[in-house]
Amino acid sequence: MKKVQVNFEKMKAQERGRHQFRTSYTNRNSLLQMRAQMLTGKDKVLMKMYLEDGKTFGEMARLAGVNEGTIARRVERLTRRLLRGEYMMCLRGGEGLSSFERAVAKDYFLEGLSQRDIARKREVTVYQVRKAVRRLQALVDSEVRRKDDDADVYC
Secondary structure, X not given: OOOOOOOHHHHHHHHHHHHHHHHXXXXXXXXXXXXXXXXXXXXXXXXHHHHOOOOOHHHHHHHHOOOXXXXXXXXXXXXXXXXXXXXXXXXXXXXXOOHHHHHHHHHHHHOOOOHHHHHHHHOOOHXXXXXXXXXXXXXXXXXXXXXXXXXXXXX
């Protein structure tokens, strides 16, 4: 008969990892709930049903009268945009942004509209939107670099 060796340290490490996953999942969920408050219209309702009410994609699809895959893709895109936090970076680092640039940031980073759709919505040229998006993207990139530099200092 074989002797079975139990590595208690390995088991403890695995349990800590599971606990960290649960904690990070809880933090992720609360972060999503906070950021979902910035959404408007159907997107806000969709994320509320998913995050707060605990509805399944199938239940949401039946209520909306669309395919379950459509709901799943929409929720995944919204979740990705909310977790990326590019709109939040624009708000934090954009003291010098005009009201137009703030509106473009919301449309582009939060609602996921194309530059052409933003131009139609705001009744401006695509060139004006493209110029604003480039400035916003530069702001986001500088925020990311700043965070990376801060992380290097603490390591």
